[in-house]
Amino acid sequence: VNRTLVQLLADREQELRTRHGIAFRITGIASRRLGWHADPNGFDATTALSFHSEREGHGFSRAENASKEGGLQPLRGPGVQHWLQAAQADVLFEATSLNVETGQPAIDHIRAAIEHGAHAITANKGPIVHAYRELRDLAAANNKHFLFESTVMDGVPIFSLFDQLPVIHLQGFHGILNSTTNVIISEMENGLTFDESLKKAQSLGIAETDATYDIDGYDAAVKTAALVTVLMDVPIKLEEIEREGIRDLTPYALRNGRRDGWPFKLVCRARRTPTGVQASVRPEKVLITQPMARIAGASSYIYFETDIFPGLAITEENPGLYATAYGMLADFVRAIKSR
Numbered sequence: 001v002n003r004t005l006v007q008l009l010a011d012r013e014q015e016l017r018t019r020h021g022i023a024f025r026i027t028g029i030a031s032r033r034l035g036w037h038a039d040p041n042g043f044d045a046t047t048a049l050s051f052h053s054e055r056e057g058h059g060f061s062r063a064e065n066a067s068k069e070g071g072l073q074p075l076r077g078p079g080v081q082h083w084l085q086a087a088q089a090d091v092l093f094e095a096t097s098l099n100v101e102t103g104q105p106a107i108d109h110i111r112a113a114i115e116h117g118a119h120a121i122t123a124n125k126g127p128i129v130h131a132y133r134e135l136r137d138l139a140a141a142n143n144k145h146f147l148f149e150s151t152v153m154d155g156v157p158i159f160s161l162f163d164q165l166p167v168i169h170l171q172g173f174h175g176i177l178n179s180t181t182n183v184i185i186s187e188m189e190n191g192l193t194f195d196e197s198l199k200k201a202q203s204l205g206i207a208e209t210d211a212t213y214d215i216d217g218y219d220a221a222v223k224t225a226a227l228v229t230v231l232m233d234v235p236i237k238l239e240e241i242e243r244e245g246i247r248d249l250t251p252y253a254l255r256n257g258r259r260d261g262w263p264f265k266l267v268c269r270a271r272r273t274p275t276g277v278q279a280s281v282r283p284e285k286v287l288i289t290q291p292m293a294r295i296a297g298a299s300s301y302i303y304f305e306t307d308i309f310p311g312l313a314i315t316e317e318n319p320g321l322y323a324t325a326y327g328m329l330a331d332f333v334r335a336i337k338s339r
């Protein structure tokens with residue numbers, strides 16, 4: 001995601017400067033295996049992308065070669081705070097892998113960024129589910145933005161849509177929010193095996209680092225929890241969401257379902273109750289004439305029920321990684337312009 005963001009930033013650099021008055025430098029790059037790299041003068045996009053693109057075997061050839069040439073040395077100091085300072089960071093783009101159990105290390109990265117004085121933008125759902133209120137309040141206390149538009153439906157403006165709908169009451173929603181399982185279901189209906197279908201989703205770059213998070217419904221449940229927590233203001237725990245993945249759906253059942261006019265979909269649901277919110281993620285048979293039945297491949301769909309608009313739906317057709325990166329870019333513009 002962040003590599004695609006680097007490409008998108010390079011592509012839109014001039015427009016950002018001329019139309020929005022925003023200039024930027026990439027001054028820090030970090031990952032688990034690369035370590036922490038910083039240069040307050042900025043890495044150009046080609047250098048930034050070379051950190052990963054020439055990865056070979058266990059090594060990172062470009063980074064290692066450049067290190068030998070005296071170029072790209074990981075910082076020797078400890079951890080994220082030191083890195084943020086060395087990079088003189090104004091904005092952090094956090095895109096580490098999803099950790100459904102704890103939301104770490106993303107929560108620590110975001111907390112450190114805000115305490116350092118930077119806006120924090122993330123595509124990682126873990127921090128929303130495990131630390132939304134804390135990070136929101138920390139950002140507000142430090143006059144910084146904590147933004148996360150790319151966590152649900154890639155870059156589609158879901159959270160910022162509700163910024164445009166003040167004092168509306170969200171009663172519930174349903175939708176298809178996990179692209180990997182939707183690709184698997186679509187491809188299995190077309191005759192591929194489960195493994196071939198999963199490989200196809202992975203080749204599109206949309207699968208989680210650990211694809212069992214997709215297959216067993218965790219990713220969809222985390223997205224459901226993020227929407228409930230932020231938009232319904234009920235901090236629901238993952239264990240409170242009834243969850244079933246797609247592991248038990250056989251090619252036979254999928255093809256028959258489609259043939260009979262009731263195709264299977266992995267459906268996320270949430271509904272306000274007198275005591276809180278009831279939420280689920282599970283395979284459901286959907287009537288072929290319903291909009292959800294037409295959501296194929298990597299596409300997603302959400303239908304909101306509010307007290308003002310009884311039904312408000314958004315469909316996202318076949319997004320790529322640029323859609324996710326775009327959500328982070330849009331958050332970046334929002335954060336900088338509303339300073």
Ligand SMILES: NC(=O)c1ccc[n+]([C@@H]2O[C@H](COP(=O)([O-])OP(=O)(O)OC[C@H]3O[C@@H](n4cnc5c(N)ncnc54)[C@H](OP(=O)(O)O)[C@@H]3O)[C@@H](O)[C@H]2O)c1
Pocket residue numbers: 001002030031032033034095096097098104105123124125150151152154205206207208209320321324
């Ligand atoms: N791909 C999508 O379509 C999409 C859409 C919306 C949201 N997201 C979210 O965006 C995030 C990134 O997704 P991705 O597809 O870019 O995943 P990815 O290609 O697997 O990249 C994950 C990155 O996180 C780094 N990382 C993992 N654990 C780390 C740790 N403990 N400390 C430091 N770095 C760590 C990895 O570093 P190493 O390579 O060094 O291990 C890797 O660079 C995830 O949270 C995902 O849920 C993805």
